[in-house]
Structure formats: structure tokens, C-alpha cells
Amino acid sequence: MSAALVVALLLAAVLAPLGGAGGAATAAQQQKKDYLSPLEADQIRDAVTISERVKLFLGYAADRLRKIDYELERKDKEKDRDWNERMWSLINGYAGCVDDAADALQAGLEKQENLRPGTKELEKRTKEFLPKVKALKENPLLSAFKSDLDDAIEATQDAATTAENVAKELSAAPERRRP
Numbered sequence: 001m002s003a004a005l006v007v008a009l010l011l012a013a014v015l016a017p018l019g020g021a022g023g024a025a026t027a028a029q030q031q032k033k034d035y036l037s038p039l040e041a042d043q044i045r046d047a048v049t050i051s052e053r054v055k056l057f058l059g060y061a062a063d064r065l066r067k068i069d070y071e072l073e074r075k076d077k078e079k080d081r082d083w084n085e086r087m088w089s090l091i092n093g094y095a096g097c098v099d100d101a102a103d104a105l106q107a108g109l110e111k112q113e114n115l116r117p118g119t120k121e122l123e124k125r126t127k128e129f130l131p132k133v134k135a136l137k138e139n140p141l142l143s144a145f146k147s148d149l150d151d152a153i154e155a156t157q158d159a160a161t162t163a164e165n166v167a168k169e170l171s172a173a174p175e176r177r178r179p
Helices: 003-018 020-033 038-046 050-073 083-111 116-138 140-169
Strands: none
Touching (some): 038 050, 050 083, 050 116, 083 116, 083 140
């Protein structure tokens, strides 16, 4: 191999992630993880407690479910070329919000913060979300999103399990005795 060929191959290997096909894959991966709007991300960042973050994530998940219902009720969805992309984004956004809520709660155990409000909210919302997501899976219009809906169901079930586990790990508040 000539030195020029070696240098060209090394340059291609170094520069590929910065542009071209490698850059497109990186942008697609980033879009897949970026399911929060800038305003939502700021609100999450500004939340003081983990329970507040959990409540925000669950509120965003509920919003994604409402938007999915809206998209399903629209009459002109057959004419809309972006409908599949929007549905995919909403389903994955829902799963991401639920996952992040559970992850935040789990991480909060290490910080020894008061997680009871967040735990109760996660337990309540997962019981509310699970039947809705299972019903979406049965909808024939969403048959193309079966694996994504399976992931959303699994994320909801995992979040419910996390809430139960965190609730068990939280120590009971000491009882105050009256003098």
C-alpha cells in the first residue's frame, strides 16, 4: 500500500462521522432520541425535585397518547404523507417519556430524595396508560407500528414494576407519638 492511500483511508475514517453517510446515520439516531420539544426539555431541566421530573415526563407521555388519539380520529390521514412518521414519533416519544420517568425515579433512590409523590404518580399513570396502549395495539390502523407499540407496552409495564420496587425500598416514615 502506498503512503498516500493509507493517509486517504485514515482521513476517510476520521472524517466519515462528521459528514456524508455517517453524518446521516448520526442525525437519524439523534432524532430518534430527541422526542422532547426544547420547551419540554427546559422544563425537565428546571424541575427541582425528581418527583417533579417524573410528573413532567408522565404529563408529556399523556400528551403523546392524546395526540395519537387525535391523529387516529382525523379524516384526512390517508392523504397525509407524514402521518406514519408522526405516529411513529408519537409512539416512540410516549415510550421514551415513560422510560425516562422510571429511570429518574430509580436514580432518585441513590439521592435519598422524597420520592413518594413521584412514585404514587408513576403507579397511578401506568395503570391509566397500560389499557390505552394495549387498545392502540389492537387498532388495525396501527398494524405497521406493532413492534413500536410492543415496546411502549413493555416500557409501561417496566415503569409500573419500577414504581412498585421504589415504593418497597422507600422506608416508612417514622410515626410521631403524642406525648
